[in-house]
Structure formats: structure tokens, C-alpha cells
Amino acid sequence: MAVEERSGELPHDVYPLHSLDDSKVNHCFVNWMMRFNDVLDAEKLNEALSRLLRIGDWKKLGGRLRYKKNGRLEIHVPKSTGLEHKTVFFTQTSHDMKLEDHPIGRNLPKETDGPSVQNITTDTRPLIARPNFPSFEDMIHQNEPIISLHVTTFTDSTTIALTWPHCLMDAMGARGLLTGWSSVLAGREDEVPDVLGAREDICRHPLITGSNDSTQELKMENKRLKGLGVMMFMLRFYWDKLWNSKRERRVIYLPKNAFDKLKEKTLREVVDTIPDTEKPPFVSDSDILTAWVAKAFTASEPNERPVTILNLTNARYRIPLLAKSAGVFIQNMVLGTYTFLSGKAGSETVGSIALQHRQHLIEQGTESQALTLLREIFHDKDEGKESLLLFGNSNMIPIIFNNLLKAKLMETLDLSPAVVKQGDVGENRKNPPGRMVNYYNEAIGPAYVGFNMFNMLGQDFAGNYWLMGTLLPRAWAKLDEALKSI
Numbered sequence: 001m002a003v004e005e006r007s008g009e010l011p012h013d014v015y016p017l018h019s020l021d022d023s024k025v026n027h028c029f030v031n032w033m034m035r036f037n038d039v040l041d042a043e044k045l046n047e048a049l050s051r052l053l054r055i056g057d058w059k060k061l062g063g064r065l066r067y068k069k070n071g072r073l074e075i076h077v078p079k080s081t082g083l084e085h086k087t088v089f090f091t092q093t094s095h096d097m098k099l100e101d102h103p104i105g106r107n108l109p110k111e112t113d114g115p116s117v118q119n120i121t122t123d124t125r126p127l128i129a130r131p132n133f134p135s136f137e138d139m140i141h142q143n144e145p146i147i148s149l150h151v152t153t154f155t156d157s158t159t160i161a162l163t164w165p166h167c168l169m170d171a172m173g174a175r176g177l178l179t180g181w182s183s184v185l186a187g188r189e190d191e192v193p194d195v196l197g198a199r200e201d202i203c204r205h206p207l208i209t210g211s212n213d214s215t216q217e218l219k220m221e222n223k224r225l226k227g228l229g230v231m232m233f234m235l236r237f238y239w240d241k242l243w244n245s246k247r248e249r250r251v252i253y254l255p256k257n258a259f260d261k262l263k264e265k266t267l268r269e270v271v272d273t274i275p276d277t278e279k280p281p282f283v284s285d286s287d288i289l290t291a292w293v294a295k296a297f298t299a300s301e302p303n304e305r306p307v308t309i310l311n312l313t314n315a316r317y318r319i320p321l322l323a324k325s326a327g328v329f330i331q332n333m334v335l336g337t338y339t340f341l342s343g344k345a346g347s348e349t350v351g352s353i354a355l356q357h358r359q360h361l362i363e364q365g366t367e368s369q370a371l372t373l374l375r376e377i378f379h380d381k382d383e384g385k386e387s388l389l390l391f392g393n394s395n396m397i398p399i400i401f402n403n404l405l406k407a408k409l410m411e412t413l414d415l416s417p418a419v420v421k422q423g424d425v426g427e428n429r430k431n432p433p434g435r436m437v438n439y440y441n442e443a444i445g446p447a448y449v450g451f452n453m454f455n456m457l458g459q460d461f462a463g464n465y466w467l468m469g470t471l472l473p474r475a476w477a478k479l480d481e482a483l484k485s486i
Helices: 042-052 056-062 136-141 171-185 228-243 256-272 285-299 350-364 367-382 473-484
Strands: 012-016 029-036 038-040 064-067 073-078 088-094 116-119 147-153 158-165 248-254 307-314 334-341 397-403 419-422 436-442 452-459 465-471
Touching (some): 012 056, 029 171, 038 042, 038 147, 042 088, 042 147, 248 256, 285 307, 285 334, 285 397, 285 452, 285 465, 334 350, 436 465
Parallel strands (some): 088 147, 307 397
Antiparallel strands (some): 029 158, 029 436, 038 419, 064 073, 116 248, 147 158, 248 465, 307 334
């Protein structure tokens, strides 16, 4: 579809934002702050990423967000995407010193001798974004590129900050971007994955929407908050927000040997909860980590209140048609499952909580449940409403978990062709040249103030876990205790 939107402009291709993209909650930025222990060629990185966004429907990511007359968003891309059309907003800075000698760089999350909780300082802005980075609305009105790349080089390291509006894609969509970027940088454009569903929302395709039993209810339907329950929850939420301390963002470094101890202990606790005649049920690493955090989080509350875990899951994993697709979906496909814990969970074992979490995932994580949830969301969207999916007790404390372990982001991005100089040449180096040491999510613009959030970022090349959260100080104190007791 070609249109002329503004006087003097050339015709544009117009790409839609899909049903799970264009919501107010996604009018914010996602920023991945990635750390490399090599000196990388910033220009090569930009050239490869810019080139990727001129290939096929990848050009959707190189366009500009525009509002339609109905207030919805879409993406405009010039039909003639010459080099004068900038697909990436690229900035770079160079420092003639080592990362650890830089007053800001030395405070970035790092590997420590043992498990650690590390503050994310508020002074990292020069490393995560260009000066005068726009608000979401300003980016649109100033007609700026959607993707921003900010590279900072040191004499032994490089930091790369990749930023995009959340309405563009979720983490799994961005994982596809990392894959394509790596392929172009290596000169293997033939391996760049195809973008699927750039113009048509696959989640609304009849093969998906028509395959669901329209009479099936959500497994957690009996926990749905309605009417007075919603009102009581919102009053409690704002009361807590008013009287609680400010939430703090921190990173947890959990070495492999420490996690192995936690896992061994948790699996023993799982066995202790079932009869000797039964086979021990499966619990995953993410079940264990979720339960470990949830136990400390619940124990930190001064009063016993039920806790609801909102687990962000992805339709790409829950719907076989999507999972089997040979290509990448550059869009948002985030759904959710819920785990309901009592206020006494703080005194339960990690194994017991992990089992509860696994059971809720089994019940709610099926294809049919995902389709039922999608149907509800689409029904609200079609009526011009934002879905309010609140489940649990009106007195509950919610905590949102974003599990990115499956994405293996630290393994996905390969920037080895851009290595100018290997920074870490020691025998203890774990990651190959051009692969990241770690990363974390940075906040650009308004954060999710008032929400308890926890991210499982992934494992590095040594098998160590990197986690991060936005929690109250009292919750961090309990997590620090739990970390020291492993």
C-alpha cells in the first residue's frame, strides 16, 4: 500500500502494527545494554544493522511511526529506500581508557567471585543512549528512526545499547533482529531469516483463531477480579504505591556452582513433598529461580498477603503453528500465565513453590488456553478497549516475571567480524571473541513505577545466571539473605 502523508514526501509503504503491538502500555522504549570484552568497529556494526533493515520486510523496522486518524499507529517506509533514508539512529563515543577506569563504566554489572546483588546506578545514561534521547511522542513527531544504536568503545571493551519502542516487537522479535544482524555482519545475507506476518497479524489468522473451542474457559477464570474486586485491588495498589519506598533496580549474578547447589536442594525438597511411590515431577531451572525469588519476595512483606505471579509467556512457544514457522515474527506475542501463592509462601520451601508454579504452567500453558486468552484480548480490542486481565485476590501483591532463558540472547548475537582488538586475552576468558559478556534491560523514559518486576536475562558462556529486578528495598534485603545462604 502506497500513500502520500505529508507535503513533499515520496510515496510510502505502510506497515501495520498488530493487535498485541498497539496498546498504551507499549508506548515506551526497550533498551538492551550489552557488554563486550573486545574492541569492536562501531561503523561496521551500524553498516550491517542498517543494511539488514533494507532487506525484504525487515525494512518495516527501518521506517517511521505515524499516527492514523483513528489514533492508532502504523509504520511508514519510503518506497525508494536509498541511502539518504536513515534506517538506524546511530551514535558512537570513544574513550581512551579501559572500561574499569571509566567513572560510569566501572559500575556496570560484572562477574564477581561469588553470588552478588549489584545496584544499577542512575548515572549510566551516557552509555545507554545519545544525548537528548526523545520521548515516545517526540520520536514520532520528529520523524526519527525507530531503532537506535549507541556504541561506546574503550581500549579493552565495547558497550552496545540497542533501543526500540515496545510497540514494535517483544524480546523474541528482537532476538530475530540479533540473528539477522549477525548474518549480515558476517557477509551471509542468504542466511537472514524471512520476516513473517509483516503485513498480516498471524495471531488473527483463521488457522489460529478458527482452531479454538469457543466454549472453553480460562483455567483461572474463577480467580478473575471483577467490579468491586477490581476497585478494591486498585485502591490497595495505589495505597501501597503511596506509602512504600521507591522500588530499586538491581542485577543478580548467580554463578553456575551456586545455582547447582540451589537446584540440588530444591529437587530434594520436591521429592520430599510427594509419596515415595510416585515419580518425582519435573521442575525446570526457571521454576526453581521463580520459586526462589517468590519465597524471598513473600517473606519480605510485613503482613501476610497473597501473591500472584504473572508469568510473561510467548505465543511463539505455546501455539504449534507459530513454533514450526520457518522465519521470524517481528511483533509482540506476549501472553501470560498466573501462579497464585498464599501469604504463607515465605515460610514454604522453594521446592514446594516450584511445584505450584509448574502445575499452574501445565494447566494454563496449553495451546487451547493461549487461544482462549487471545480471543478475549481481540474481543476487547475490537470494541476499542484495553484488556484488563486481573486474576487473584483483591488483596494480592502482584509480581511480574519475564523469563528470557529460552531466548539465549547472549549466545545469539555474534559480532566477531567487527572485532578490532581482543580485549580480554586471559586464560579464564569464557566467551568467544565478539560475543557478549552480559546484558541487562535499561530504563529510558518512564519506568513501570509501582510494579514489582523480575527478569531472567539468561546464562552466559560459563553457564552463570544473570537476573534483574525492580523491587522494594525490603524485598532486596531478603533476596540478599537468600543469596548468602545458598
